[in-house]
Structure formats: C-alpha cells, structure tokens
Amino acid sequence: MNFFESQDRAHKKTTLLIVLFVLAVIALILMANVLVMVVFGLIGSEQLQNGGTLIRQMDWKTFAAVGAGVSVVVVAGSLYKIVALSAGGKVVAESLGGQLIPQNSQDMNQRKLLNIVEEMAIASGTPAPPVYLLASEPGINAFAAGFSPRDAVIGVSQGAIDHLNREQLQGVIAHEFSHIFNGDMRLNIRLMGALNGILVLGMLGYYLLYSSSFSGRRRGNSKDGGGILALAVGLMVIGFAGTFFGALIKASVSRQREYLADASAVQFTRNPNGIAGALKRIGGLAAGSTIENPGAPEVSHAFFAQGITGAMQWLAATHPPLEKRILRIDPHWDGKYDSSDQSEAPLDDRPTGQANSPTRPDGASNAKAVAAGAAMVGVMTAMDQIGNLKPEAVNYAHSLLSELSPVIKEAARDPYGARALVYSMVLDKGQEVRTKQLKCLQDLADPDVYALTLKLMPQMTDLDIKFRLPIVDIAIPAMKQLSSSQYSVFKRNLIALIQMDSRVDLMEWSLQKILFRHLDGQFFKQPPVKARYSNPESLKKEIELVLSMMAHAGAQNPTDAEGTFGAAAQALKSSGLRLLPKDQIRIVDMDMALENLDKLKPSAKALFLKACVASIWHDQRATVVEVELMRAFSSVLDCPMGNLPNQAQKSVSQGNLTSNDRRKSAEFSQLNENTNWREDPK
Helix, strand or coil: CCHHHHHHHHHHHHHHHHHHHHHHHHHHHHHHHHHHHHHCCCCCHHHHHCHHHHHHHCCHHHHHHHHHHHHHHHHHHHHHHHHHCCCCHHHHHHHCCCEECCCCCCCHHHHHHHHHHHHHHHHHCCCCCCEEEECCCCCCCEEEECCCCCCCEEEEEHHHHHHCCHHHHHHHHHHHHHHHHCCHHHHHHHHHHHHHHHHHHHHHHHHHHHHHHHHHHHHCCCHHHHHHHHHHHHHHHHHHHHHHHHHHHHHHHHHHHHHHHHHHHHHHHCCHHHHHHHHHHHHHCCCCCCCCCCCHHHHHHHECCCCCCCCCHHHHCCCCCHHHHHHHHCCCCCCCCCCCCCCCCCCCCCCCCCCCCCCCCCHHHHHHHCCCCHHHHHHHHHHHCECCCCHHHHHHHHHHHHHCCHHHHHHHCCHHHHHHHHHHHCCCCCHHHHHHHHHHHHHHCCHHHHHHHHHHHHHHHCCCHHHHHHHHHHHHHHHCCCCHHHHHHHHHHHHHHHHCCCCCCHHHHHHHHHHHHHHHHHHCCCCCCCCCECCHHHHHHHHHHHHHHHHHHHCCCHHHHHHHHHHHHHHHCCCCCCCCCHHHCEHHHHHHHHHHHCCECHHHHHHHHHHHHHHHHCCCCCCHHHHHHHHHHHHHCCCCECCCCHHHHHHHCCCCCCHHHHHHHHCCCCCCCCCECCCCCC
16 A cells, blocks of 8 residues: 555545544434433433334424534534644644653663654655653653644653664654554544544533532522533533543544554564564563553554553454554564563664665666666656655665764754754855855854854765755754744745845755745644645646656756656646746746645645656656755655655765756746746856
8 A cells, every 4th residue: 555545545534533423423412312301301201211202202492402502512622622733743742741852862762762763754755753752651652643744743652762672663663654654643633633522521511510519519409400410410421422432433443554554664664573572562561551641541542552541442442452463463473572671782783674675776787777668667666655665765864874974963953053054055156145145144143053054064065965855854853943933034044045146946946845844834823735636637737837847957958858748748647738948937836836736635646746756767867956856846745755766866866966966956046936947057
C-alpha cells in the first residue's frame, strides 16, 4: 500500500468514524428521551414493558426537543474539542504532560532519540517533527499527533528512552512515522474531537448532580429536587454509555492500523528485531506501556502500545494483544518477554540491522538502467518513496548526518544558529550584493544571529550541496521554538535578503516555499485546506504552468524542454497541454497554482507528482534545481518525498553547485512579483 492509497484508506476510516459517531448519537438521543420521560412522569413502567404502547403514547414534540438538545450538546462538545486541537500535535503532547526536548539537548538518551528522528525525517524528505518527552512516565510508549507532517509532533515516554536500545527505539519511531504518513495521525485527532462530544452528557450529569446536592443541603428536599437528582444520575449513566460507545469506536477504527504500522516499521528499517524487541521489552517491564497521566484515556488510540488499563479493555482495546503483534513480526518467538535492559551501542554507530542493506548500483547496473524503459522505472521508484521510507534512504540519512560538520549540525539544532544558517544559504556570491545583505542583517536581525551568520558564512560557502536540504530539515524544528515576533522578523529579513539583488532564482524560491510551508502554520492561524478536485484536468492551467517551469529548469535547450514536457504530459495522461515560454511564467502565478494544486485529492496529487518526476527523469539525470523544486512541490502538497532514485543521487549529491546548476537556478528571476521569469545568469 503506497502513500496515496494510505491517504484514501484514512479517508474511508474517517467516513466510518462519522457513521459510528452518528449511530452513537442516535443511541444517546433514545436513552436521553427515555430518561426524561420517566423522570418527569411522561411514561410509566407499563409503557416501558410494552413497546407498541410506548410508541403510541410517545410525546413526539418532547422527543424532538430532547433529541435536538442532545444533538446540540454533543456537536458543541465535539466542535469545542476540535477547535482546541486545531493548533496541532503540540496541544496533545502538552495535555499528557509532555515537555519539548530542545534540539540541542546534551542528555545522551535524549540526543539518541533526536538523532533517530532526524535520520527518519531526512530519509523521508520532511522536517524533523518536534519531540516531546513524557518525563514522569516509566512505561514504554510513544505517539504521533497532528493534522499533517507540518504540525506533527512525536511524544516518547521516559521509560522508552531509558529501557530501549537504539534499534528498538528506531523501530518505535519508524512505527510513529508510519502513522504520520498514512493519515492515521489526522484521524486520531478527529476521533478525539468526535468522542469528546459523546462524553459531554456524562459531564453534564456530574455537574448537575453536584449542584443539585449542594442546593438540596441549603433548601431541603423537594419533589423537584428529587427529579433533578434522578435526571443527573441518569445523565451520568448515559455518560458511561457514551464512554462505552467511544471505546468501541476507537477499537473499530484503531486496531488494524497498528498491524499496518508495525509492518511499515519493519519495512522502513529492514530490521524486525527492532520493533519486535520493543514489544517484548514492554511485556517484560513491570510498568509495561501504561501511561498514568489523567489525559491518557482520551489519547489511548494514538499510543504505540495499549496505554491504559480497565474493565472494558478486553472488549474495546485500541491495540491488538502484545503476543499477536510480536508473532506477526517474529513467527518463531518462544513466548518469553524481555525483562532485562540491554547494552546500548555508541551514539554514532550505524543502526543495528542496516549494515548489510543494499548499496547503490555500480557503473554496470547504471549502464543497464539507461536502457529502454529505465526512465519509467525511475519514475515508479521515486513515486514509491513518497511517504514511504526505504532502508537505503535511512542509511543515506545516517551517513549525511555523520559527515556533516559538527559546528553546522549543532547550529542547525539551535534557534539562533538555525536562522543564521538559512540566512547564509541566500547570501549572494557577488561581493557588492553580499555587502548590502550583511548590512541589512546587521541593522535588522538579532545581534547574536548576525554574529553567528558571520561565523558560519565561510563553512556555508564551501558546503557540499548534498547537505543543503538536510540542514533545512534539522533547522525547521529549532525555528519552531521562536516567538511569533522573532519569526516575523526572520521571515521579513529572509525575503529582504533574497530580493536584495532584485530577483528571486529558483533555489531561493524553493527554499522559501519549504520553510514558510512548515513554519507559517506554527505562528499564524491558517484554515485547513479541503480536497476538492479528484481529476487533475480540473486544474489544467495550473499543471501546465508548473510542468512548463520544470521542463525549462531541467532542459539544456528548447528542444530538450519540449521532450521533457511531453514526457510529463504523457505520465499525466492528459492531452492538450502546451509548453509555456519562459517569459510567460511568473512567480505570482506559480504561487497561486500551487495553492490550487494543494486542493487535489490524494489520487490526483499522485498523478501530478508522477508527471513532475517524469519531467526530471526524462534525461536520466536530476539537476540540483530540479530536486529542490520537486521537494518544494511535495512540501506544498503534504506528500513527503525523500531522496530520488540512485541514479539521480550521483547527479545531485556530489560536490558543490556546478556552473550549469547556478545558471539554471538563475535563468528564472524576477524584479517583483508581477514581472515575468527572465534569463539573467549570475
């Protein structure tokens, strides 16, 4: 099952959630009506025993009024919770007592965890999600929360980092990344919002009982007081019924997803011992996977393992039993859990189980790949990597992090250093423009950030291009720790630096798209984007514009551009598309086109991205500019894309920008947002 099929499956699960929610609300309406009519004497025991009599004597006006009241209360409770959760995963993490782990943490266990998360993020082509530590939880557990990769967070219990070795922790994190990419995370939050409304009736009964008992002590008993007391108790009973319905809904929506996430974790790491070892460790630990925080029941369906205990768990458990999960991963398991902590490998060692993963193809295999049909193989390989980690990609990410300068790596993990690194990426090669840019930073940027920019500038100037996007992936979570005012200053300064030479080249534009796509939602309220278009033909003009830019960016001459555009159109299976000249492509139009393309449904996004990859792969090579553009497109569409197939890697990951790469990046530039792209080499 690929990324887009997983998104469609999550959509079907959402439909199932809505159906079950409606059925639960209907059941609550019926129970509430019976309660009201019994408490206030509208029906008696005889009618209750005779269903036909009950229906004939039912006061339907009262029934409608009670039904409307219950519906309003449930819907209001659900909407309230959904609004409260709109800020994303950090709200869920904080509700469980989670504390944000600083990106530059020096605690060895925390550093181990953050390194694993960074590797997974770089391999998948998405910024590393912030990690929250449940410091007071001795059990082994974890969760992913958020609406999309942009606002996702990962939470890990103290017990997990204390009792799991690196390969086991990597298996757990791979499991959570699977939930992020499969759409499960968004479904979990919607489930929390929906179920909160069902539980509100019980809460009303509790408060009604409390207030009636308090007023009864002051005014003495009365018939009305007895009725209110009975109503309160009845609402509490209905609340328990709502809890039961909620548990059943969680179980029906959640259980099978855990098996799929376990399988994905094994696929990501190519190491069944990792996640199987973590599950065996849970079974052998006294605290198991229990989360003691009072908010745990609400989030129980999002945990890595069963996080709560109770009388109903045997019937409505949100996770399959440990032994069943282990046997699916390790069919030869002897049934014994692991009750002793294992020794930990050094922090920078290659993760266990990945040393023997396949290497990149040698020259002979590359020569075969250039044969007939290789382009389509490359396209399908690239598409398969969207939202789907590969062991080779995780290995490559681990290698990149180990090769990256410690100074730059630590700077990227710090909110001050992260801003300095991004500023350094857009500094002009020419001394005249660079002097103006540095003067702008000196006047407008934080003094410490400006000083760090000067310090890091020499290393960033000589930086191998293969580190550019990984640095951005590490820097984004650090910049999420900025205040709103700090981010506003950073964004304003970055735009000013880019426009200092009166143009925006393609790599600068891509950098802006990636950064602002992942950071704006953290600091500014943004309405959710609804998928509206199931057919790419609905956005033909937008697709024509984007594919035209891709064709010109990767082509050596106009003839190549025509062939590249034709390959993209063929992959899209669309007729009537025409290649636009460079002078008809404007930045403002590109921005608007991507905004509309974000409204495509998953299957339509798959077709569009396939066309983009076909454009890149037409000549069996990928330029640096094409790779960054592809990353920008996939970021805007919330379709995380990791490294391109191996043949492309040799083109994009060796050495600094070539003169041709710089020329292609600068071929499209603008004087302002309304001017056309124009050729203006640096």
